[in-house]
Amino acid sequence: MAPVFDAKTLRILGLEPLETSPSPPPLSPQPSRKANYAQPSDSEDDMDDKASEDEEIADLAPTQGKGKRKRTADDEGPITEIEVLLDITPVTEMSKPKTKRRIKKMTFHFALDEPWDTMKAQILSQVTKVGGENKKVPPFECCDVLFSVKDSGKTTKLSLTNEADFKTLKDRAAKLPRGKAQIHLFVDEHEEDKQADGAEKENSNGAKGGKRSGAGSKASKQASKVLPVNERKSEFIKQLKEKYYCRLASSVCSSTHCFELTGGKHLPLNFNRLECWATSLLKGDSEESTLEKPPNHSLFDINQASTLKPDILEERQKMLAAKNAPAVAQPIINVHIPQMPSASLQQATNSGNSDQLLPPDRLPGASMPLVAFCQQYELDGDILKKLEEHKFRQVEHLRFTTLPVLEKMGLHFGEVAALQHAVENWSVPRT
Ligand SMILES: [Zn+2]
Numbered sequence: 400m401a402p403v404f405d406a407k408t409l410r411i412l413g414l415e416p417l418e419t420s421p422s423p424p425p426l427s428p429q430p431s432r433k434a435n436y437a438q439p440s441d442s443e444d445d446m447d448d449k450a451s452e453d454e455e456i457a458d459l460a461p462t463q464g465k466g467k468r469k470r471t472a473d474d475e476g477p478i479t480e481i482e483v484l485l486d487i488t489p490v491t492e493m494s495k496p497k498t499k500r501r502i503k504k505m506t507f508h509f510a511l512d513e514p515w516d517t518m519k520a521q522i523l524s525q526v527t528k529v530g531g532e533n534k535k536v537p538p539f540e541c542c543d544v545l546f547s548v549k550d551s552g553k554t555t556k557l558s559l560t561n562e563a564d565f566k567t568l569k570d571r572a573a574k575l576p577r578g579k580a581q582i583h584l585f586v587d588e589h590e591e592d593k594q595a596d597g598a599e600k601e602n603s604n605g606a607k608g609g610k611r612s613g614a615g616s617k618a619s620k621q622a623s624k625v626l627p628v629n630e631r632k633s634e635f636i637k638q639l640k641e642k643y644y645c646r647l648a649s650s651v652c653s654s655t656h657c658f659e660l661t662g663g664k665h666l667p668l669n670f671n672r673l674e675c676w677a678t679s680l681l682k683g684d685s686e687e688s689t690l691e692k693p694p695n696h697s698l699f700d701i702n703q704a705s706t707l708k709p710d711i712l713e714e715r716q717k718m719l720a721a722k723n724a725p726a727v728a729q730p731i732i733n734v735h736i737p738q739m740p741s742a743s744l745q746q747a748t749n750s751g752n753s754d755q756l757l758p759p760d761r762l763p764g765a766s767m768p769l770v771a772f773c774q775q776y777e778l779d780g781d782i783l784k785k786l787e788e789h790k791f792r793q794v795e796h797l798r799f800t801t802l803p804v805l806e807k808m809g810l811h812f813g814e815v816a817a818l819q820h821a822v823e824n825w826s827v828p829r830t
Pocket of ligand 1: 645
């Protein structure tokens with residue numbers, strides 16, 4: 400979602416000039432501490448360094464009353480402007496280990512009577528600036544912003560994500576002594592969450608189909624914009640449970656939640672199926688799954704679902720055929736032939752202790768892009784980067800790889816372990 404700003408804010412962002420001539424926005428001084436550029440910041444400790452750099456800043460920022468300036472009438476009364484020091488971790492640095500990220504230092508001045516939108520625009524402007532020439536303005540949602548105001552020697556980092564946070568910031572800043580009216584922002588820029596867009600698309604498709612209640616779909620549409628992946632998934636599971644609550648007496652059907660197939664047969668929606676379905680819904684691909692249509696996954700396939708009666712697959716195929724979805728109507732073949740160097744292949748197939756990333760007793764979970772997978776299972780950006788370097792794009796392809804291959808790809812033991820753990824959580828038991 401592109402941020403919408405008023406004309407003034409756009410001017411601050413330097414958006415129009417940026418297209419042709421990159422002239423600096425009026426309110427933003429040039430980066431003032433080039434010396435610090437190449438060094439990772441030590442977060443709060445930095446605050447102390449900054450005191451000694453005040454004079455340097457003052458040279459570049461004549462509007463800020465810094466010690467040297469003669470006291471005037473302007474210096475009386477509450478402060479109206481603060482200096483904002485930023486530690487920006489650009490998105491390009493986020494995939495590196497924390498200790499190796501290069502943090503960009505920027506500053507700008509901010510009048511305390513300016514609105515929240517202006518603050519956001521200023522932050523985005525700085526993030527865009529450190530991102531290099533062709534950097535586009537990221538949505539504010541991609542920036543994790545913390546702020547600290549150093550007062551009475553104690554510094555705590557608070558979140559700066561909404562208007563209420565912004566008010567806290569202003570309240571704190573207003574109490575700062577003159578000449579020390581500084582706040583410190585810590586900005587981590589993330590990749591845009593493509594999942595959110597996808598889920599939104601799914602939701603609007605669902606609404607268009609008219610199958611879902613207007614209020615519910617509106618609520619989940621809003622939710623998909625703000626909730627992290629895990630919460631969106633829980634929300635989908637909740638919706639599925641509500642939708643597929645089994646009303647049959649327990650003597651007839653022992654399951655609490657069932658997907659009812661044509662002909663009245665019940666497919667129990669156990670934890671794994673709900674999990675799998677919800678994960679698929681996260682992708683927002685209505686071809687693959689909707690709240691009405693389970694994903695084309697082995698869990699919904701008779702060959703893997705021992706609890707099912709034999710004619711259910713047939714039912715499902717009929718159902719899919721009826722929905723005119725030829726691409727997904729084919730039978731699912733779960734036998735996989737690992738594609739890897741032949742030595743590893745032999746090792747993997749001969750040994751009981753498989754070194755497949757996906758253990759032999761597990762089946763792949765729902766298909767999704769690696770980016771989403773890493774986000775969902777909170778894997779380090781470094782892991783994602785290495786996998787992407789080797790052209791892995793979809794998580795389901797990981798099942799063909801082995802631990803030695805991962806190590807060859809440059810993953811450290813800890814990263815391999817983290818990936819194994821994530822794959823274990825993502826995959827589902829064979830029986
Ligand atoms: Zn049932």
